Amino acid sequence: xxxxxxxxxxxxxxxxxxxxxxxxxxxxxxxxxxxxxxxxxxxxxxxxxxxxxxxxxxxxxxxxxxxxxxxxxxxxxxxxxxxxxxxxxxxxxxxxxxxxxxxxxxxxxxxxxxxxxxxxxxxxxxxxxxxxxxxxxxxxxxxxxxxxxxxxxxxxxxxxxxxxxxxxxxxxxxxxxxxxxxxxxxxxxxxxxxxxxxxxxxxxxxxxxxxxxxxxxxxxxxxxxxxxxxxxxxxxxxxxxxxxxxxxxxxxxxxxxxxxxxxxxxxxxxxxxxxxxxxxxxxxxxxxxxxxxxxxxxxxxxxxxxxxxxxxxxxxxxxxxxxxxxxxxxxxxxxxxxxxxxx
Ligand SMILES: [Zn+2]
Ligand SMILES: [Zn+2]
Numbered sequence: 001x002x003x004x005x006x007x008x009x010x011x012x013x014x015x016x017x018x019x020x021x022x023x024x025x026x027x028x029x030x031x032x033x034x035x036x037x038x039x040x041x042x043x044x045x046x047x048x049x050x051x052x053x054x055x056x057x058x059x060x061x062x063x064x065x066x067x068x069x070x071x072x073x074x075x076x077x078x079x080x081x082x083x084x085x086x087x088x089x090x091x092x093x094x095x096x097x098x099x100x101x102x103x104x105x106x107x108x109x110x111x112x113x114x115x116x117x118x119x120x121x122x123x124x125x126x127x128x129x130x131x132x133x134x135x136x137x138x139x140x141x142x143x144x145x146x147x148x149x150x151x152x153x154x155x156x157x158x159x160x161x162x163x164x165x166x167x168x169x170x171x172x173x174x175x176x177x178x179x180x181x182x183x184x185x186x187x188x189x190x191x192x193x194x195x196x197x198x199x200x201x202x203x204x205x206x207x208x209x210x211x212x213x214x215x216x217x218x219x220x221x222x223x224x225x226x227x228x229x230x231x232x233x234x235x236x237x238x239x240x241x242x243x244x245x246x247x248x249x250x251x252x253x254x255x256x257x258x259x260x261x262x263x264x265x266x267x268x269x270x271x272x273x274x275x276x277x278x279x280x281x282x283x284x285x286x287x288x289x290x291x292x293x294x295x296x297x298x299x300x301x302x303x304x305x306x307x308x309x310x311x312x313x314x315x316x317x318x319x320x321x322x323x324x325x326x327x328x329x330x331x332x333x334x335x336x337x338x339x340x341x342x343x
Pocket of ligand 1: 038039040041060061086150151
């Protein structure tokens with residue numbers, strides 16, 4: 001089968017690989033029907049993800065049809081349409097029981113798919129612990145509607161969930177890319193008074209105005225003066241989804257005292273907390289990688305018409321042209337937000 005693999009630092013290659021097989025009774029094999037390219041894939045390509053294994057098939061956001069299921073798999077059967085969770089988790093360890101599935105202690109736990117084990121920019125993928133890592137797609141939900149369940153929407157849902165948002169709050173989201181968009185969709189479920197998306201790229205601000213007019217958009221230069229004029233001198237919650245030195249600083253600067261600052265961005269270098277400058281602001285920082293434990297709820301919200309991330313799919317490519325898809329996605333040209341890859 002065809003698979004997009006991490007050849008070496010700086011290089012992905014489309015290669016032929018054998019079709020995956022079940023490794024154990026809790027595995028499933030999924031025939032991929034739609035996949036996407038994520039910014040994390042670019043981080044792997046650039047060598048910024050040390051645990052990514054050279055030779056691995058990349059791609060961790062995809063949907064498909066169960067082709068084979070091991071003897072202990074109970075929740076899905078061959079023929080079921082499924083979305084794949086970016087995180088592999090057992091559901092049984094201390095961390096899983098607390099909902100912290102990103103820290104699952106199973107040998108394949110955490111972000112494995114498309115990083116440490118073969119992922120979904122391919123025709124088939126093996127899914128370990130299939131009962132927790134696959135969510136069935138209901139009839140009436142298309143592959144494109146379901147595509148972002150396991151990664152982008154999981155990230156947005158988790159970030160909004162831990163941001164301590166109360167009705168009537170002002171929520172600032174830094175970064176108007178795909179993560180920012182899915183985060184804004186999920187923040188709106190918490191009924192804040194205002195959702196403000198800070199994005200430097202005017203084309204992306206226009207994308208929000210067109211597809212999510214419930215959110216206000218500002219440039220980075222406008223964000224701080226705007227938030228300073230707010231009733232309590234800043235945002236009640238800030239979600240940082242941009243991942244630069246400047247956006248990290250802007251996140252805590254725009255927060256009101258005692259606000260929650262959620263860092264979901266994946267930085268390629270260390271950031272510093274200038275504690276003397278922020279002394280007395282009494283901020284709560286929450287950091288790190290998504291706990292993708294809410295895929296069932298997300299799928300139900302998609303089916304109910306309450307979460308729709310399909311506008312993000314601005315471009316579509318067959319798997320054979322994934323190199324071109326990567327070029328476009330990494331360049332940001334043509335107003336690209338997300339590309340869907342069709343095996
Ligand atoms: Zn991702
Ligand atoms: Zn676990």
